[in-house]
Amino acid sequence: MEYFKTIFIVASINVVAVIGMTIFTGFTGLFSFGHAAFIAIGAYGAAILTYFYHFPFVLALVLGSMLAGLVSLLIGYPTIKGNLGSDYLAVALLGFGEAVRVILENLKITQGARGLPGIRICCTVPVIIIAMIIAILVAKHLVLSKYGRRMVEVREDAVAAEMLGVPLFKTKYFSFFISALFCGLSGGLLAHYYGFIQPAMFTLDQSTQILASVVCGGIGSLTGPIIATYIFVFVPEIFRFAKLWRLVFYGSALVLTMIFRPSGLMGYREISFNSLATIHKQLSRLFNKIVS
């Protein structure tokens, strides 16, 4: 049970970051290989506040995620203003992510590559569930709001959106900021769950995994990436017996999804109670047909 709980918490912490990435990649259509940096900034920000300055946990979480947001405003202004192509933006953010990691390894307050041990462990199951629900609700309302619709317009056709008066830069910048906030929150939760953080936890692999969850879950869907995140955390655990081979399976799953179902798990659709009811209705109709 303890084992199951651990996996659930780890997956849910990832979900918070993936929701942020969904807004940036899924809804705005921009890519990043550097969002692990925001997780790192959130984690270190929150952990340093509780560890050295004895801040209360929730306040530290909020401040850590604000710090990640602030950094995103700094790095986002030149990169997004520069109107880089989507590949180039992803690569510039990759450079940013690696630079942040190397800086964390050399700062005094982060204790370098040894990491910060002994952070207070406050992230329990209720805390993570509450954080996740808040993240999902905020994201859902954001996506349905005026700003969310602008993001979708930018994703679908940037030129047409600009003709209709959608401020391109502001929309992209805002979505970048929001995604950094979520990633920072996820980092704070991570730090206070493991009780130990070090720069090597926030590498390109983590950025790729978040991006892969979004793409495999379905670009333009909120529930798809969440389901994909849980699959990506749970399935490797099932294959635990296969030891090192499970990462080979993970890579193959990624490639096969891209080849055979490029629109992702959910495509543009969402799972809601209504769609569940429809599925139930269809299933029971099918069942009746078979019985009669």
Add this chain to the structure above:
Amino acid sequence: MFLQTMVTGLGIGSIYALMAMGYCLVFSILNFSNFAHGAMIMLGAYVGFLFCSIIGLSFFWSLILTAIITGILSIINERLAYRTLREKSAPSLYLIITAMGVSIILENLVYSTIGSNFYSYPKIFSRNYIEIFSSTIGLIDIYSFFVSIICIILLHLFLNYSKMGIAIRAGVSDPVAASLMGANFNVLIRNVFFLSGIFAGIAGVFMGFRYMVYPQMGWITNKAYIAAVIGGLGSLPGAIIGGLILGIIETIVSVYISSVVRDVFSFSLLILILLFKPLGLFGVKLEDKM
């Protein structure tokens, strides 16, 4: 001291240039960043180790055989992973994610079959150095520099004077028109992947000689990718110059400042160049395909 630094920088830079050209060739024709190239270089280092150390071939033959084998592996990679996506004309992000998946597969395949041990190549170069103006210059730097130059010249001749090379350049500038003129696009792409595999193999052998062979050595190739971006993705002269600049800057920083901040320098250089020249130094204006 300065001369020695410059030569080491050029040696490392020329390997970066070789790797960057592999990225660049694929990017120029398919418009996506082939992140599986790093894994190909890693495989090249392992294959080179097999020939050089276990079978005991000479340096020259192991270099050539490795290049051919990685070229074939690269073709297989394209055939299995990218062709279906290409035929569906999927956006380039899907190809990028697939490439990352391929690199995860290859890296962990090596992990689970060969293991995570570090292997070192036979020490052909380590004791050989020459002295010019009282500075010692390693033979490996000179070798890697000249082999890279030879490769670059051969590629240039191939692209400009052979029929296939001209067809590839036509495919780069307009795939549809090139296929209408009778060039088989699939064959073009197969040859481009073969070329990029050859460069990956040669670069892998040199990386193995310079450092060690281990499953995660593909990480170093991120820097080659940076070199390609600095020069402008899709531009071959850009890849070469980007690689050389990066190699020299890294060596100078690690000799005169500190090897710890070396990576911060190269990543900041990347961001700076992207800010002022968003398409890299020699970038060609490409339509952003999202």
